[in-house]
Amino acid sequence: MTGVLKHLISAGCFASLLFGGVVNAQWVRTSALDDGSYAYALATMDGPTGSSVFVGSYSFVSSTDDGLTWSSMNLGAAETDGLLVIDDSLCASAGYVYLSTDKGQTWALRDSADFVNRNASPLMFYHSDNTLYVSTQPISSFGDPGAGAFRSTDRGVSWVEADSGILAGIVRGWASIDNDIFMGVDNGIYRTTNQGGFWIPVDTGQSDFFYLSAITSIGKTLIASAKAGTFLSTDKGQSWRPSNLDTQLLHMTAFNQIGANLFAAGGSVYLSNDSGKSWSDVGVGLPKNVGFVALAATRTSLFAATSANGVWRRPLAEMIGTSGVEPTSIPQSDLRSYPNPTSSSTTIALATAERGFAGISIFNLFGIEVARLFAGELEAGAHTFMWGAASTPAGVYEVRLVTPQGSVLRRVVRE
Secondary structure, eight states: OOHHHHHHHHHHHHHHHHHTTOTTOSOEEOSTTTTOOOOOEEEEEEETTEEEEEEESSSEEEESSTTSSOEEEOOSSSOOOEEEEETTEEEEESBSEEEESSTTSSOEEOOOGGGTTEEEEEEEEEETTTEEEEEEEESSSTTOOOSEEEEESSTTSSOEEOOTTOOSSOEEEEEEETTEEEEEETTEEEEESSTTSOOEESOTTOGGGTTEEEEEEETTEEEEEETTEEEEESSTTSSOEEOSOOGGGOOOOEEEEETTEEEEESBSEEEESSTTSSOEEOOTTSOTTBOEEEEEEOSSEEEEEESSSOEEEEETHHHHTTTTSOOOSSOGGGEEEESSSBSSEEEEEEEESSOEEEEEEEEOTTSOEEEEEEEEEEOSEEEEEEEEOTTSOSEEEEEEEEETTEEEEEEEEEO
């Protein structure tokens, strides 16, 4: 048995044990906030020419190629701590509320004099009845009015106060079922049936909801996570039962729904396809016990923003199959490498059907990017790229082509 074959077998066995039989089916850190900055917010927007990703931090960064490359943009505020996509518009919270109709290139102030002595907090919510809700917090602790909320039916041009009945606290999340809106505060959950005209608590006697961290809804099920665990309600909050999450899955801080699939983040990333009744861990490749800020998805990828650990990305097809995920337009046969195996360098050849953004990188079995061959706009047609592998340790690597339509993988062996 040759040395290369031995290495290939041992590496393949190791990868199978490590990744459950799927080589490199895991999360990969993007280059967004690679300086270690704290992420505050995350949003995505799909368009006809590709997918955009937006990250709020001490600055505002965005990607127009599904997270391959990133650029800084100017919001005109010190921190961007809340982001929300409404159709083709982007809302940002940075003490005030801003609106952009050109993917963050320019911004219009959408605040109101009604926000006197309050800051717009990071959490915004848009209901299907075309109502935008923004939670607020007091600017100072003196005369603290507690948690607040405003609503707008003209995308922030004008606002109406909508927090009657809410006690003091910090707003942790929003959800809706039909025309009922739910607001999660760190001391409980409130419900309104008249667009915030009046709120009533729906968790009376539910002491488990102290230190609430996040809420969401999927179908007719309301899901709330707190220090005591994650709970489900199928009667709009009148009664609750615990999810089957074990002690390692408590205290979710972010949710994201894609069709019938619900993702949750808290210590790792988890997936449920039965409205939160059962969950599986899909966080392979992520740092342990990382602090999650938000989850957001494009057509083909799920992104996770973390506190001080950057922004991570994983193809949806690795977690939920191809159902509901747009397939790649690049056939597997159109990505190849030669010679393979290689002892020094190899040529990566590919063909694209249309012009667009593309990224070609080399990853090792741990999912670490060891070489980036190209990241940018690629013309339609045939292309070749050279990977100089002479200084790379012998082993099995993966060539990964990523476009807004999906990703294609090819293995290459360095002898």
